[in-house]
Amino acid sequence: xxxxxxxxxxxxxxxxxxxxERAPAxxxxxxxxxxxxxxxxxxxxxxxxxxxxxxxxxxxxxFTPHALLAAINDCLAEHRPHGxxxxxxxxx
Numbered sequence: 001x002x003x004x005x006x007x008x009x010x011x012x013x014x015x016x017x018x019x020x021e022r023a024p025a026x027x028x029x030x031x032x033x034x035x036x037x038x039x040x041x042x043x044x045x046x047x048x049x050x051x052x053x054x055x056x057x058x059x060x061x062x063f064t065p066h067a068l069l070a071a072i073n074d075c076l077a078e079h080r081p082h083g084x085x086x087x088x089x090x091x092x
Contacts (some may be wrong), residue, residue, distance in 0.1 A: 001019060001027070001029070002028075003016060003019070003028060003029070003030055004030075004031050004032065005031065005032040005034070005047075005050055006032060006034055006046075012032075012050075013049065014051060016030055016053045016054055016087025017054060019054070020053060021054075023078065024043055024054070026079075027056035028054060028055045028056055029055065029058070029059060029068075029072070029075065030050035030051075031058075031059040031061055031063070032046050032047055032050075032060060033060065033062065040054045047059075047060060057071040057075055065075065
C-alpha cells in the first residue's frame with residue numbers, strides 16, 4: 001500500500017494506523033512533501049510519525065522512480081513468505 005500522509009478530505013495518519021491494524025502483514029509506504037510556511041519554528045517529523053503508526057517505509061517528495069522501486073523491493077523482500085523462490089525469481 002502506498003499512501004500520501006496529507007490528502008484532501010482524508011486523514012493520512014489515521015489511514016496509516018487503521019490500515020496497519022487491519023492488515024499488519026501488508027507493507028505500507030508513506031510519503032509526504034509537506035512544506036512548512038514558517039521555517040523558523042521547529043517542524044514535526046511527519047514521516048517518522050508515519051513509521052511509528054506502522055508504515056514500513058517512508059519517502060519524502062519529490063522522490064525518484066528509483067527510490068520508489070527500492071522502497072517497494074525492500075518491503076517485498078521483508079514481507080515475502082519464506083520458501084517463495086518462484087516469486088523471488090519473478091521480482092528479481
